[in-house]
Amino acid sequence: MDSCVLPCLTYGAQTWIYNKYTKQKYGHASVLWRSILDLKLKDKHRSSDIRHKTELINAGKHAQQLKWKWAGHMIRTTGERWTKLVTTWKGPKGKRGRGRPIDRWTDDLRKVAGDNWIQAAGDRAQWRQLEEEAYTREGP
Template sequence: MTYGSETWSLTMGLIRRLRVTQRAMERAMLGVSLRDRIRNVEIRRRTKVTDIAQRVAKLKWQWAGHIVRRKDGRWGLKVLEWQPRTGKRSVGRPPTRWIDDIKRVAGSRWIQAAQNRGTWNSLQKTDRCPAVDVYRLM
């Protein structure tokens, strides 16, 4: 389920869909139906599976650090630093970008923070993806 998740923009809708799918898979593993009315917390306790949203956020964080530290001239870092040419913006709120949740946690100078692996890992452990944290409160 997490194949390629490092490149996803983590939106609330995506996180919700991932969690619903994970819960359905866990229920199938245990042979439990929705009609049995067993709480999700109990199912998670029985399966001992980590939350998919936290896993995806961790994979994305690790991938971002890897891309920034890479020095072989591949296009990954060039894409992160690319700025579009001038032009008209579309109407409405801009869509969530890949980099938005990383900037929320590490700040606008996240590329410099990612150069130091120890600092980058400590940021990951103290602050998780804000979209994951907000959804947990709901």
């Protein structure tokens, strides 16, 4: 089941910003699993139990791992590629707008690897160690 549904759920996940809205959307993936397995909501099956019994992969966690791997790959590329330039770009100087700052693509990477995540991603062994630490628990 994962070979068909999981790629559809995580298509383009490397470029997504993981905020409350995105995590909520992955929570709705359990509705899809329940529909496929013909389980009723009133039977009170937990999503974690469904994933454990059917050996399904948590789509949200898988998408975050894809993003983590893409970030490491992108930073380790040689040359000045567009993806690397856009990621490391600092933005215009000046006053910012009112309200809460918007979530950035690098925010969840910084939660795990710290502010110098670019240097950590340059070292493949250190990046893999950080990935194991981040995703053996519940995730960033």
